[in-house]
Amino acid sequence: MEINITKLEQTEAFGKAIASFLVTSNDFNIIYLDGNLGAGKTTLVRIILKALGWSGAVKSPTFSILEEYHINGIDIFHTDLYRLDGQNDFDMLGLEINQNNRGVLFVEWPEKIEKFGIGNEIYIKLEDKIEYRLANISSDNQDLLGSIDRIKLNNPA
Numbered sequence: 001m002e003i004n005i006t007k008l009e010q011t012e013a014f015g016k017a018i019a020s021f022l023v024t025s026n027d028f029n030i031i032y033l034d035g036n037l038g039a040g041k042t043t044l045v046r047i048i049l050k051a052l053g054w055s056g057a058v059k060s061p062t063f064s065i066l067e068e069y070h071i072n073g074i075d076i077f078h079t080d081l082y083r084l085d086g087q088n089d090f091d092m093l094g095l096e097i098n099q100n101n102r103g104v105l106f107v108e109w110p111e112k113i114e115k116f117g118i119g120n121e122i123y124i125k126l127e128d129k130i131e132y133r134l135a136n137i138s139s140d141n142q143d144l145l146g147s148i149d150r151i152k153l154n155n156p157a
Contacts, residue, residue, distance in 0.1 A: 019049075038128070052071045074102055075145055087113050
């Protein structure tokens, strides 16, 4: 599924659709965020966290590598793997995810690690084009894809 995003309001609608899915999901989800520097990965996470009810600052985990949030019973982990050398570095973080809990792990620069293979994985590739940003979303989770498909981004015809 592809979405053309030309305005911040459309990015907000996209993020709110993901947040809405996360609120209704009783599962642990992993969202892989792929894209060049400045493609909007952390911005999208900020929008999602705000839509979930987070009122504090959301900083990029580029230097901390991992940030944790707990919002309304949802465990949220946001990691940026840009500075890691691979799976061994990631394993050394000691991140322990209880996949039986309700939550989400956002992974920026997912090519640095092996995929988790838990079944609730969403892959979002953000690309900067000259006049718009392209979000390419893929997942085996049809509920999430349906949530995103229902949003109206008011793209010009």
